[in-house]
Amino acid sequence: MTRPEHLYYTAVTLDGFLADEHDGLDWLLSQPLEQGSLLDYDTFYARVGALVMGRSTYQWILDHPAEQFADTDGWPYDRPTFVFSHRDLEPAAETVSIVSGSPRAHRERIAAAAGNGAVWIVGGGSLAAEFARIGLLDEVLVSIAPVTLGAGKPLLDGGFDLELLEYGRNQAFLEARYRVVGERP
Template sequence: MTKVTTRATMSLDGYIADASHGGFEYLLQWYEGGDVETPTANPELTFRTSAASARHLRDFTERTGALVVGRRLFDMTNGWGGRHPLDVPVVVATHRVPEGWEPESDSFVFVTDGIESAVDRARAIAGAKEVGVNGGTIAAQVVESGLLDEVHVDLVPVVLGAGIPLFARLKIAPLQLEGPISVVEGVGVTHLAYRIRPSA
């Protein structure tokens, strides 16, 4: 079955954003921390990372066949200008299709009947590739539904002091993980991956 993973950049004290949904100038510095260029589907967005992080990003991109995100992230990014930087279809879990958008296109599919349906649709789109889940609230819903296989963390050396954790208000905590199943040391970031431990 298609693997479902979530990936987030996180501070040393466990936050993916500060309390005002910001802090990205610190969390995302590693995307500009080197001299190896990684282009994206957005011609105006090219990452410049260390060689190790560039290989990590390239491997992640090649493995990913579709994404699942929530409506809040979709709105925050204004739909990534019409196409996600990974250049893969995005399934948006939402209560209603946003005004001005088609319910389904090559770039976005809006699913209004729950997170399980959104993941199922993304799996169908991804085929043999992985499904990535972005956004802390959506990631928590996916793991609570028993659909998440792995957690990938880009750990950066900053302490935000307070903010939004990856799995905010998780209803099934404590959640045990196995690993790390991979560790990649970049410049200004350490890329970690863990497997969700099956429930007894």
């Protein structure tokens, strides 16, 4: 079995934060978007076989059900989802598995769940960095909003070298696709 692509598809502020200090995303939800751009969500999601996220991201999704997912009983994803947490959490759907430990310990199970699709590392920055440190993060696909927060949850915890592969624009967002070269010495 070949290893599926591991992709970190996300949005950040111009100063590199995924969320504010209270896990808020008001800065993101107030930005205009259009379909058909370089990082078009529907096109990206069609490639996804499994999702991976941390507890904070999982909780945010549960606490903020999106209007476009109103018919999903509170869980917007129809793909196998792995939530990394050290807490005892209830799965929001049959497709959700709560796991603990390092990504390395679960890589075969995640790869099997992804099948022929990619693994989407939804967030946060600490979890994405864990995947990158063990060589399980291939690309960072990021939409950069014209907003600064001054503090918050960083895109990646730690230093990494990236190679720009492609860039574009979606309304006010700069979109970029990077290959993960490796951790900085």
